[in-house]
Amino acid sequence: MARAKRQELVETALELFHREGFHATGIDRILATAGVAKMTLYHHFRSKDELILAALRLRDERFRNEFMRSIERKSDDPEQRLLAIFDVLAELFGSGESGGCPFINACAEYADPDSAIHRAAAEHKRMVLDYVCELATLAGARDAVCLARQLCILLDGVIVTAQVSGNADSARLARQVAVLIVREQLGSG
Amino acid sequence: MARAKRQELVETALELFHREGFHATGIDRILATAGVAKMTLYHHFRSKDELILAALRLRDERFRNEFMRSIERKSDDPEQRLLAIFDVLAELFGSGESGGCPFINACAEYADPDSAIHRAAAEHKRMVLDYVCELATLAGARDAVCLARQLCILLDGVIVTAQVSGNADSARLARQVAVLIVREQLGSG
DNA sequence: CAATGACTATACCGATCTGTATAGTCAAGA
DNA sequence: TCTTGACTATACAGATCGGTATAGTCATTG
Numbered sequence: 001m002a003r004a005k006r007q008e009l010v011e012t013a014l015e016l017f018h019r020e021g022f023h024a025t026g027i028d029r030i031l032a033t034a035g036v037a038k039m040t041l042y043h044h045f046r047s048k049d050e051l052i053l054a055a056l057r058l059r060d061e062r063f064r065n066e067f068m069r070s071i072e073r074k075s076d077d078p079e080q081r082l083l084a085i086f087d088v089l090a091e092l093f094g095s096g097e098s099g100g101c102p103f104i105n106a107c108a109e110y111a112d113p114d115s116a117i118h119r120a121a122a123e124h125k126r127m128v129l130d131y132v133c134e135l136a137t138l139a140g141a142r143d144a145v146c147l148a149r150q151l152c153i154l155l156d157g158v159i160v161t162a163q164v165s166g167n168a169d170s171a172r173l174a175r176q177v178a179v180l181i182v183r184e185q186l187g188s189g
Numbered sequence: 190m191a192r193a194k195r196q197e198l199v200e201t202a203l204e205l206f207h208r209e210g211f212h213a214t215g216i217d218r219i220l221a222t223a224g225v226a227k228m229t230l231y232h233h234f235r236s237k238d239e240l241i242l243a244a245l246r247l248r249d250e251r252f253r254n255e256f257m258r259s260i261e262r263k264s265d266d267p268e269q270r271l272l273a274i275f276d277v278l279a280e281l282f283g284s285g286e287s288g289g290c291p292f293i294n295a296c297a298e299y300a301d302p303d304s305a306i307h308r309a310a311a312e313h314k315r316m317v318l319d320y321v322c323e324l325a326t327l328a329g330a331r332d333a334v335c336l337a338r339q340l341c342i343l344l345d346g347v348i349v350t351a352q353v354s355g356n357a358d359s360a361r362l363a364r365q366v367a368v369l370i371v372r373e374q375l376g377s378g
Numbered sequence: 379c380a381a382t383g384a385c386t387a388t389a390c391c392g393a394t395c396t397g398t399a400t401a402g403t404c405a406a407g408a
Numbered sequence: 409t410c411t412t413g414a415c416t417a418t419a420c421a422g423a424t425c426g427g428t429a430t431a432g433t434c435a436t437t438g
Contacts, residue, residue: 005385021298023212027426037386038427044384048426099300107353108297109210111288122354150362156353157346164296164345165311173339180369194415216396226416227397233414237396 006044008034014055018102022052022109022117052106052117059102060124068131078139082182085132085151086175089158093168100163104156128152141185150181195233197223203244207291211241211298211306241295241306248291249313257320267328271371274321274340275364278347282357289352293345317341330374339370 012034016025027048031038045051067088074084103121110117132155133148141147154174161170201223205214216237220227234240256277263273292310299306318341325333325340343363350359 003384019300021212021300023210024298026424028424037388039387039429040385042427100297104293104349104353105297108289108294109213111208111210111352113355118353125350125353146362146365149356149359150366153346153350153359153363153366154342155346156349157342157344160293160345160349161314161342163300164293164307164314166302167338170338170342173335174342176335177339177343177366177370180373181366184369192414215394217394228399228417229415231397 005034005036005040009036009041009044009051010054010058013051014059014102017052017055018059018099018105022106049117053120056102056106056117056120056124060120060127064124064127064131067128071135078135079182079186081135082132082139082147082151083175083178085155086158086171086178089155089174090169090171093162093171098162098166098168101156101159104160125152125156128155136185139182139186141182142187143185147181147185151178154178194223194225194229198225198230198233198240199243199247202240203247203291206241206244207248207288207294211295216240238306242309245291245295245306245309245313249309249316253313253316253320256317260324267324268371268375270324271321271328271336271340272364272367274344275347275360275367278344278363279358279360282351282360287351287355287357290345290348293349314341314345317344325374328371328375330371331376332374336370336374340367343367 009030013025013030016030016033027038027041030051031041041051045054070088070091071081071084074087075081103124106117106121110121112118113122129148129152132151133144136144136147136151154177158170158174161167198219202214202219205219205222216227216230219240220230230240234243259277259280260270260273263276264270292313295306295310299310301307302311318337321340321344322333322337325336330336343366347359347363350356
């Protein structure tokens with residue numbers, strides 16, 4: 001397979017960027033870990049920034065895919081799926097994952113909203129929002145956009161709280177809040 | 190004044206770290222901006238990490254002070270003060286401030302929970318939580334800790350959403366959520 | 379067979395990084 | 409007056425940074 005080394009490179013980069021940060025992770029470290037020559041990297045990517053973008057793209061695909069699949073496995077009912085967001089989150093943190101969100105981290109290191117990396121992160125969040133918005137619409141929310149945005153604020157809050165304070169059960173607390181706002185938007189108990 | 194240069198250094202460092210990130214901001218850049226010689230820095234601080242810690246300490250003092258003052262200026266009623274959290278946030282974003290939270294950013298770059306920098310960030314969040322918990326207790330919440338933690342999840346969610354997606358009015362959306370959970374905990378409309 | 383292109387190895391570039399060494403200025407206070 | 413200590417200036421160390429140059433291997437494919 002031709003693209004094997006490229007893939008290895010992006011996977012390794014994603015993991016190291018996630019664990020150590022973007023600026024703190026040098027090209028040489030990625031190369032040594034992936035077992036790839038430097039010229040191979042610059043054959044596939046013009047710069048480190050493009051490797052970062054590729055890593056974020058991979059993460060975006062994987063995360064959204066698994067996120068949606070996990071939610072949809074929890075229930076068939078759209079209303080329950082809105083709440084399942086936080087059950088999935090709880091499971092994620094329960095299984096060790098607590099290094100925060102790579103996209104939030106990316107915006108921390110690349111603060112300029114016009115930078116390609118920051119924009120990629122913003123786009124990821126927008127796509128997650130769009131998905132939650134679909135669920136909210138299917139659930140018959142009065143204002144699906146508003147509800148989805150509120151749930152996403154909770155979602156990001158949970159991720160950050162888990163990362164900063166190591167608080168795994170914040171997903172459970174957020175779920176309680178989600179119950180209230182979903183119930184209110186759907187007009188009944 | 191003896192400590193003038195030290196103060197200048199910490200102020201400049203705080204601003205640059207906030208705008209450009211911790212790893213991306215070199216010592217030399219801070220020195221040039223502050224107009225301070227390198228040996229002066231290493232006279233006051235053992236390392237860059239200690240300068241980072243001092244900058245975070247300054248930010249912690251300032252933020253919590255202004256945060257509490259702003260909230261307490263909004264209302265005398267503890268219940269209204271819980272909601273005022275999000276009014277203060279809305280004003281903050283309205284006045285341009287949207288570069289995210291330095292403590293969240295710090296945890297993005299220093300992921301190891303045992304690192305001094307990460308711990309300083311966690312401690313800051315804990316102190317904010319403690320303050321909100323006090324307000325919740327005064328308001329007569331059934332479970333003040335739970336309510337405070339939920340409000341803090343919302344708070345961090347709002348900050349991150351504003352930073353990543355440039356969404357200034359997420360504070361307003363979070364306030365609506367806060368109204369619901371506060372109302373539920375206080376047992377009446 | 380010839381050509382293509384993914385890949386490797388090594389050496390190098392200039393810049394920048396944190397931190398130190400050296401030597402000295404200058405003002406405040408005992 | 410003498411000492412202390414905050415401060416400056418310059419030069420440098422050793423490492424690492426992102427990225428390039430050069431030269432060549434090797435498997436697939438036309």
